[in-house]
Amino acid sequence: MAITYDKKLAVFQEAISIEEADGLMEWLIKTPKSKIDLTQCQHLHAAILQVLMAAKPVISAWPQDENLQAWLASALNHNNGE
Amino acid sequence: MTPLLEQFMSEARDVLQGISEKLMQLEAEPNSRETINELFRLVHTLKGNSGLFEFPEMTRVLHAGEDLMDAVRDGRVNYSQMLADRLLDAMDFVNLLLDEIEINGEIGTNHVQHGLQQTELLRQLLGTATAKTVENSGATVAKAVKKIHKKLPNMASLVALPEAQRMALYEQSISVNTLHLVQYVPEHECFFKGEDPFFQARQIPQTIWHSVQAVEPWPVMAELDAYCCNLEFQALTATSPDDLYELFRYTPEQVSINAVPAIVMALPSGEPNGGPVYGDFVVDALALLEAGDIAKLINVSNTMLELHSPNLWLSSALRWLLLVLKLEPNNHSAQRILIESFNHLVAPNWADLTPNVEIESLEEVTVAATLDTEVVTNVATNDDSFALNFILQAQRQILHLPDSDTWLVGRLNSVAATLTAIHINAGRQDVLPTLQDALAEALTASTAAPLLMWLDDYAMQANTPALNAANKVEPGVVQGKLVGEVLEGASLSQNVATRLDINQNEASTDIDADMKFGRRSEDSYSAPKTLKVDQVKIDILMNLIGEMVVAKNSLPYLAGLAETQYGVRELGREIKSQYAVINRIAEEMQDAIMQVRMMPVSFIFQRFPRLVRDTSRKLEKIVNLVLEGEETEADKNIVEALADPLIHIVRNSLDHGLETPEVRRATGKPEAGKLTIRASQESNRVYIEISDDGKGINPDVVKRKAYEKGIIDEATMERMTDQEAVNLVFAAGFSTTEIISDLSGRGVGMDVVRSAVEKVNGTVSIESEVGKGTLIRLSLPLSMAITNVMIVESADQAFGVPMGMVVETVRVPKSNIRTIKNHKTMVLRGRIIPLLSLNDLLAVDAPQLANENEELAMLVVQINNESIGILVDEFRETVDIILKPMTGIIGGLGGYSGSALLGDGSVLMVLNLKELF
Numbered sequence: 001m002a003i004t005y006d007k008k009l010a011v012f013q014e015a016i017s018i019e020e021a022d023g024l025m026e027w028l029i030k031t032p033k034s035k036i037d038l039t040q041c042q043h044l045h046a047a048i049l050q051v052l053m054a055a056k057p058v059i060s061a062w063p064q065d066e067n068l069q070a071w072l073a074s075a076l077n078h079n080n081g082e
Numbered sequence: 083m084t085p086l087l088e089q090f091m092s093e094a095r096d097v098l099q100g101i102s103e104k105l106m107q108l109e110a111e112p113n114s115r116e117t118i119n120e121l122f123r124l125v126h127t128l129k130g131n132s133g134l135f136e137f138p139e140m141t142r143v144l145h146a147g148e149d150l151m152d153a154v155r156d157g158r159v160n161y162s163q164m165l166a167d168r169l170l171d172a173m174d175f176v177n178l179l180l181d182e183i184e185i186n187g188e189i190g191t192n193h194v195q196h197g198l199q200q201t202e203l204l205r206q207l208l209g210t211a212t213a214k215t216v217e218n219s220g221a222t223v224a225k226a227v228k229k230i231h232k233k234l235p236n237m238a239s240l241v242a243l244p245e246a247q248r249m250a251l252y253e254q255s256i257s258v259n260t261l262h263l264v265q266y267v268p269e270h271e272c273f274f275k276g277e278d279p280f281f282q283a284r285q286i287p288q289t290i291w292h293s294v295q296a297v298e299p300w301p302v303m304a305e306l307d308a309y310c311c312n313l314e315f316q317a318l319t320a321t322s323p324d325d326l327y328e329l330f331r332y333t334p335e336q337v338s339i340n341a342v343p344a345i346v347m348a349l350p351s352g353e354p355n356g357g358p359v360y361g362d363f364v365v366d367a368l369a370l371l372e373a374g375d376i377a378k379l380i381n382v383s384n385t386m387l388e389l390h391s392p393n394l395w396l397s398s399a400l401r402w403l404l405l406v407l408k409l410e411p412n413n414h415s416a417q418r419i420l421i422e423s424f425n426h427l428v429a430p431n432w433a434d435l436t437p438n439v440e441i442e443s444l445e446e447v448t449v450a451a452t453l454d455t456e457v458v459t460n461v462a463t464n465d466d467s468f469a470l471n472f473i474l475q476a477q478r479q480i481l482h483l484p485d486s487d488t489w490l491v492g493r494l495n496s497v498a499a500t501l502t503a504i505h506i507n508a509g510r511q512d513v514l515p516t517l518q519d520a521l522a523e524a525l526t527a528s529t530a531a532p533l534l535m536w537l538d539d540y541a542m543q544a545n546t547p548a549l550n551a552a553n554k555v556e557p558g559v560v561q562g563k564l565v566g567e568v569l570e571g572a573s574l575s576q577n578v579a580t581r582l583d584i585n586q587n588e589a590s591t592d593i594d595a596d597m598k599f600g601r602r603s604e605d606s607y608s609a610p611k612t613l614k615v616d617q618v619k620i621d622i623l624m625n626l627i628g629e630m631v632v633a634k635n636s637l638p639y640l641a642g643l644a645e646t647q648y649g650v651r652e653l654g655r656e657i658k659s660q661y662a663v664i665n666r667i668a669e670e671m672q673d674a675i676m677q678v679r680m681m682p683v684s685f686i687f688q689r690f691p692r693l694v695r696d697t698s699r700k701l702e703k704i705v706n707l708v709l710e711g712e713e714t715e716a717d718k719n720i721v722e723a724l725a726d727p728l729i730h731i732v733r734n735s736l737d738h739g740l741e742t743p744e745v746r747r748a749t750g751k752p753e754a755g756k757l758t759i760r761a762s763q764e765s766n767r768v769y770i771e772i773s774d775d776g777k778g779i780n781p782d783v784v785k786r787k788a789y790e791k792g793i794i795d796e797a798t799m800e801r802m803t804d805q806e807a808v809n810l811v812f813a814a815g816f817s818t819t820e821i822i823s824d825l826s827g828r829g830v831g832m833d834v835v836r837s838a839v840e841k842v843n844g845t846v847s848i849e850s851e852v853g854k855g856t857l858i859r860l861s862l863p864l865s866m867a868i869t870n871v872m873i874v875e876s877a878d879q880a881f882g883v884p885m886g887m888v889v890e891t892v893r894v895p896k897s898n899i900r901t902i903k904n905h906k907t908m909v910l911r912g913r914i915i916p917l918l919s920l921n922d923l924l925a926v927d928a929p930q931l932a933n934e935n936e937e938l939a940m941l942v943v944q945i946n947n948e949s950i951g952i953l954v955d956e957f958r959e960t961v962d963i964i965l966k967p968m969t970g971i972i973g974g975l976g977g978y979s980g981s982a983l984l985g986d987g988s989v990l991m992v993l994n995l996k997e998l999f
Contacts, residue, residue: 044280075293
């Protein structure tokens with residue numbers, strides 16, 4: 001599993017494929033105030049990205065991958081407590 | 083280039099030719115259903131074929147063409163002149179791509195944009211093909227391509243980048259415009275096509291700024307469709323547009339790539355230090371800017387900078403101002419905006435400035451596209467000016483040529499015509515009357531001087547816009563003045579000018595046909611590399627070279643004549659040395675023509691996979707077909723002659739050779755049988771082996787059946803070896819189906835196979851082992867054209883015997899010949915050889931002549947694996963001849979395979995020994 005769901009935290013690991021989109025959406029809907037840990041994430045599919053953009057969860061940790069972080073920052077920044 | 087691609091290339095050219103022919107036909111009779119259907123079919127074929135390769139541009143254009151033709155076919159769109167034009171243009175484009183593939187093996191990214199335009203033009207006809215869009219097609223296309231986004235996004239977040247880095251980028255892109263904004267809006271269904279737009283966007287190299295946004299506002303989570311892409315990616319990159327086009331090759335219509343002015347980097351940042359308190363400075367600085375006193379402005383700014391801590395927002399802004407003043411001294415609007423920003427300490431939003439620019443430019447383009455003259459002059463690029471100067475220079479050189487030439491009048495007229503044309507194009511019709519006067523004067527005086535003077539005067543006019551542009555070194559400045567009434571920032575206009583350039587090109591595709599892809603279709607004719615030639619023509623060549631060989635062979639006779647009859651030894655030697663040269667050339671010619679006729683055996687092999695599949699399915703057998711040596715080449719006639727025998731053999735193998743899976747399993751073999759067809763070449767023969775691992779041929783069964791059929795008698799049956807028994811399957815009459823079909827061996831029509839192979843001077847042999855399988859080997863000459871024969875004499879006549887049959891020539895003392903049961907025989911190296919006299923065979927009533935030592939000449943030949951001695955009068959040389967089959971009345975004559983002309987003009991009859999016995 002590329003996404004490990006904890007109580008309020010979803011941990012993304014390596015590449016997240018489009019297959020995870022349904023599960024993630026479900027989890028985001030039934031888990032308000034959810035947080036996402038992207039530290040180990042290498043890439044996430046555009047479908048996952050738009051789910052995150054629409055759900056606006058709190059990003060508790062940004063990815064180590066700089067390029068990914070730069071892109072995600074522009075997409076998800078409004079959730080980052082700013 | 084792979085063979086597949088080669089084939090595609092040659093086919094594509096043919097199809098393109100066909101398409102243009104059909105379009106021409108359609109022009110004559112626009113309502114011909116047949117032609118329209120044919121046209122659709124051609125475009126459809128070409129599109130399908132192009133899809134086999136990675137040529138997205140080609141496939142895209144052809145796809146649009148196909149859709150369009152489909153609509154025409156269904157009557158949704160009517161055929162029109164313009165439709166034909168666009169289709170022809172599109173096909174020219176495809177042709178251009180083919181050229182490029184031929185040269186480089188691939189399509190460069192520089193065609194992506196053209197491809198899009200072509201597609202767009204075709205699609206337009208499909209959709210609302212109203213008169214209006216037709217009129218303004220150029221301008222609409224320009225807008226359509228750009229429709230994704232007209233506005234520069236707010237790139238305020240660029241501030242996150244360190245100032246030093248931004249300044250470096252700014253400096254860099256002032257000189258060469260390297261900054262590009264990529265706007266990528268994937269289509270909604272892209273996820274279903276296996277695309278990951280985010281991954282694609284992340285591949286954009288050297289990104290400086292990114293943005294991901296929703297195209298439509300996000301719905302509430304419960305209603306979100308995660309599989310409908312609602313994203314828009316934007317990125318600022320310092321990479322070249324070529325790389326970007328390459329990256330978005332497959333989805334160019336979803337991307338817009340635009341140059342971005344360097345000024346967007348100029349975002350001051352730092353500590354505000356208590357808010358905006360620099361009102362005085364702003365007023366002063368603006369006044370200085372207005373007055374054009376840049377030096378003082380720089381001074382004041384430097385002083386300000388020294389007075390303040392470098393961490394302050396103000397200092398950052400000052401640094402930017404100084405940099406802009408230094409690098410873009412004429413970009414007053416940018417400078418003003420920077421200075422004004424001191425008032426509120428907020429970084430300027432350059433996006434506010436730039437959209438105006440673009441909208442203006444688009445309007446400009448529309449005007450340019452419709453009116454074409456004046457405005458085009460205004461946006462004349464440096465390239466144009468350079469070309470103009472070049473042309474003028476050339477005219478000057480022509481005029482400087484001496485006046486005495488008789489073609490002076492023509493020269494003057496042509497110079498005048500050239501000058502007229504370039505001035506019309508430059509929108510300077512005003513100078514034409516004076517040019518006419520100068521020409522008239524020059525013609526009456528028969529000297530070039532008046533025109534030369536006119537040219538000099540003209541060059542003096544420094545206010546000529548195009549010339550002016552050429553003379554200046556800073557393109558940004560000049561173009562800024564030209565388009566610049568719209569905006570004050572001269573430097574910004576550099577970017578605008580480049581954009582205008584792009585847009586204008588797009589806008590004017592229809593208007594200026596010559597500008598398309600840089601060359602006209604008639605210029606781009608590229609000679610096809612392969613020729614399709616009627617075989618008859620090759621045959622004529624073949625005959626001619628045959629005659630050449632014969633004529634050449636007469637030279638040694640001539641040399642002999644010169645020596646013996648006329649006693650001129652020197653001349654004889656000369657002729658011989660000349661003969662050597664002609665001989666070499668003739669042989670090379672012969673080889674070359676042979677090569678033309680060669681074709682790979684894959685031509686017949688390619689039908690086997692299907693044949694094997696279908697037949698084995700029907701017989702409920704599992705067969706693995708292995709093809710080897712498909713690239714082996716042989717003469718076209720040989721290859722064609724092989725087709726039927728091979729199919730016969732393969733069918734036999736499948737039917738009688740290979741067993742059903744159950745039987746195979748029972749005998750411990752793998753379920754799937756193996757059928758191998760292997761072609762190879764050895765010296766001047768081609769070998770084809772068909773082997774299977776089936777049950778083989780049982781010699782006992784064959785023997786018994788042959789005996790029952792009366793082909794062999796009991797005695798023969800008794801002493802037959804197994805190999806001889808297996809060879810019986812080739813016997814004529816052995817192969818009547820009703821007998822064979824019950825037989826466990828093969829044999830259906832094998833005599834047909836043998837005679838077909840022998841017809842082209844081939845041989846066929848068979849090896850079989852019961853339970854292990856069967857191997858059939860065909861041996862064929864590479865080419866039928868040249869036959870090497872040995873000339874023998876008998877009863878004062880010369881005859882040819884194919885060298886392939888001759889084993890050896892022996893002189894036999896008459897005393898060694900024994901007669902057994904009325905048959906002459908002799909023992910040669912321990913083997914009994916039957917002897918036949920050629921005179922007897924040919925029914926000539928004369929005994930064979932012996933030489934002075936009472937020896938007879940014996941030719942040992944191999945026929946059906948048996949050695950036979952043929953007695954002749956004398957042996958002569960071996961020669962290469964072109965064997966002509968006999969026609970007419972003597973065509974029915976047995977015993978001869980044909981005739982040939984010899985060098986001395988005599989006719990040589992070539993024996994077919996097999997038919998003689």
